[in-house]
Amino acid sequence: MARATKKKTSEAPEKTTRIQEINRRLILDAALDVFSTYGFRGTTIDQIADKAGMSKPNLLYYFPRKQNIYVTLLEETLEEWLAPLAEIDPEGDPIEQLRKYITVKIRMSESHPEASRLFANEVLHGAPAISEFLSKHLKPLVDDKAAVIRRWVGEGKLAPVDPYHLIFMIWATTQHYADFDVQVRAIMGNQVGRPGFREQTAQAVLSIILNGIRPRL
């Protein structure tokens, strides 16, 4: 990670000015748009600078390398992306907890599709920039929640199911609507934009998954 600015005396404090805060945000917002559409290699610094409304050298004043923008963006996104999983309550009602998790994920997929695509693209290409994050942060969290789900299964509160595959299935299904949006639109056409579409999607997904894991008599 690069130091943002050099101060006269060499310290760590790193105070950020008002202008820095504004411009970094401007850059990151523009970059999310562009990176999520064209991927890392497909994106040029000029595109981001244009969209952020500033000159390329100025952009590079805030983020000395293209990589810096990309990595910052991914880190920001992952944090937010994982939060709902962490909030699954081991003491709550299993079906209810999973219903909430799936619902939140579908909502995120609709409200921040770019974030989903940014992440999908990175993983698709082998996750060169975040493989450490995956093993150091994601894995432990998933292991933790998988254990909870396994306990639920043991207690007969869920049908016997591999917790990891269940989690993957939830991720795959919910993110599909953001990542493969073009395909969904090609098939379902005008329906996609319509008001109740998200609810209809949530309903269908919840119905299949929850009935699929409800304890069977």
Place this chain on the structure above:
Amino acid sequence: MARATKKKTSEAPEKTTRIQEINRRLILDAALDVFSTYGFRGTTIDQIADKAGMSKPNLLYYFPRKQNIYVTLLEETLEEWLAPLAEIDPEGDPIEQLRKYITVKIRMSESHPEASRLFANEVLHGAPAISEFLSKHLKPLVDDKAAVIRRWVGEGKLAPVDPYHLIFMIWATTQHYADFDVQVRAIMGNQVGRPGFREQTAQAVLSIILNGIRPRL
């Protein structure tokens, strides 16, 4: 689409020589590897030429534009990718037909992950090269099968479920294991390579989806 070679007399026949056949195959195989890993923009012609064991100008003799290789590859892939959906038998047993479809898709995801990633990457970036294919070929086929599933639901052979969302869920879940392989590996570690992994995956996916759509009393 570009004409491959010009013949002395201007005709259509387009005969392909032995060498052409060999080299085109060599190029396409190499290109699938590289494109699926780095995406269209992230791939250089030199990389493909290297992997195919020939010089860049020679490669360009067979495919005058980088685009040509990419599009050819996508078309080849899509054909194969869609076949299993077409094979769903409207007269068969619903649960059995869907079990077969899911099983085949998981097998394909494991045996040709590059093809899945190539396609995923293209759709993720807005499907610029295949949007026509999506609306002209994919949509009609899906509409057709959705109608079959809807009829099954009407006949009480499946629980009430939106057929389109069911199909999306099957695609999302099965392709997840190819497209997000790195993530799956980061979480499940050594298990992924192990012999029975595909069967375990298939078992989990089938169990949730099929129980999720089995008619309820």
Place this chain on the structure above:
DNA sequence: CTGCATTTTGACCAACTAGTCAAGTTTTTG
């Protein structure tokens, strides 16, 4: 084995792009 068509390649070019730099402008601060 000869002459024509096909295949192969080294050398090259033009366009693009990440990143630099030095000189200016604006903002902050004492």
Place this chain on the structure above:
DNA sequence: CAAAAACTTGACTAGTTGGTCAAAATGCAG
């Protein structure tokens, strides 16, 4: 309000990459 710090940018460079070209090598039909 002046000086210092922070910010901004036009012009530039070096490296990369898609694609060209002309000439050489190879394959093949008669």
